[in-house]
Amino acid sequence: MTSTLEARELVVVREGRRILDRASILVRSGEAVAIQGPSGSGKSTFARALATLLEPDGGAVLLGGRDARQIVPTQFRTRVAFLAQQPAMFEGSVVQNLKTGPALHGESLSDAQASDLIRAVGLDEPILQREARILSGGEKQRVALARALANAPEVLLLDEPTAALDPEAGERIVALLRELRLRGLSIVMVTHEDAHARALGGTLYRCERGRLAIDS
Ligand SMILES: Nc1ncnc2c1ncn2[C@@H]1O[C@H](COP(=O)(O)OP(=O)(O)OP(=O)(O)O)[C@@H](O)[C@H]1O
Numbered sequence: 694m695t696s697t698l699e700a701r702e703l704v705v706v707r708e709g710r711r712i713l714d715r716a717s718i719l720v721r722s723g724e725a726v727a728i729q730g731p732s733g734s735g736k737s738t739f740a741r742a743l744a745t746l747l748e749p750d751g752g753a754v755l756l757g758g759r760d761a762r763q764i765v766p767t768q769f770r771t772r773v774a775f776l777a778q779q780p781a782m783f784e785g786s787v788v789q790n791l792k793t794g795p796a797l798h799g800e801s802l803s804d805a806q807a808s809d810l811i812r813a814v815g816l817d818e819p820i821l822q823r824e825a826r827i828l829s830g831g832e833k834q835r836v837a838l839a840r841a842l843a844n845a846p847e848v849l850l851l852d853e854p855t856a857a858l859d860p861e862a863g864e865r866i867v868a869l870l871r872e873l874r875l876r877g878l879s880i881v882m883v884t885h886e887d888a889h890a891r892a893l894g895g896t897l898y899r900c901e902r903g904r905l906a907i908d909s
């Protein structure tokens with residue numbers, strides 16, 4: 694199964710304005726891509742459209758060469774995990790949050806695997822028993838990353854995953870993403886941080902007024 698993810702000339706119009714203006718990207722299996730650009734240039738809209746969380750007014754998203762509209766949404770979301778700028782937690786504890794995805798697929802995440810994931814994102818094990826919805830923004834972002842990884846996706850889409858983190862925690866997340874990429878996961882990361890975009894070690898794209906171009 695190939696997990697090349699492609700956006701082909703995506704157009705999104707809101708209030709008569711083209712928020713995405715034929716935005717295209719090609720993310721090959723195991724490739725890392727960082728997207729930068731000014732506030733309001735369309736990065737989050739693009740990330741959401743690429744995750745098929747919003748219906749574009751033009752263009753298409755393709756996974757493994759297949760139009761995403763022909764792929765069952767739950768299957769698409771298992772293969773392509775999306776992390777929002779402000780992720781929502783499910784009700785219940787952190788460990789329950791981590792176990793939900795695998796359970797939906799008839800699999801179970803062990804307590805040891807949950808501990809490994811939570812440590813990998815730079816959190817301490819006691820957080821597993823805490824109520825997820827009352828965590829801080831930065832803690833939620835890291836739990837959301839661990840929760841996404843619990844589903845073993847092929848592509849990880851992240852919208853500003855380090856924005857709510859202190860520098861040390863942010864660098865740790867970028868280091869983890871780089872490591873995941875070396876293990877074959879494709880990564881698309883929207884970020885404001887130049888250093889993080891570069892540290893990811895992949896292709897750099899620039900988003901300007903709803904268009905994407907490779908930054909050279
Ligand atoms: N549903 C909507 N209706 C109207 N305008 C919208 C809608 N969603 C987004 N926009 C507008 O589209 C533009 C792009 O928004 P988007 O959130 O994609 O920007 P961004 O590049 O992620 O910005 P930031 O760096 O601040 O997160 C903004 O001007 C925003 O106000």
Ligand SMILES: [Mg+2]
Nearest residue numbers: 736737738778
């Ligand atoms: Mg944004």
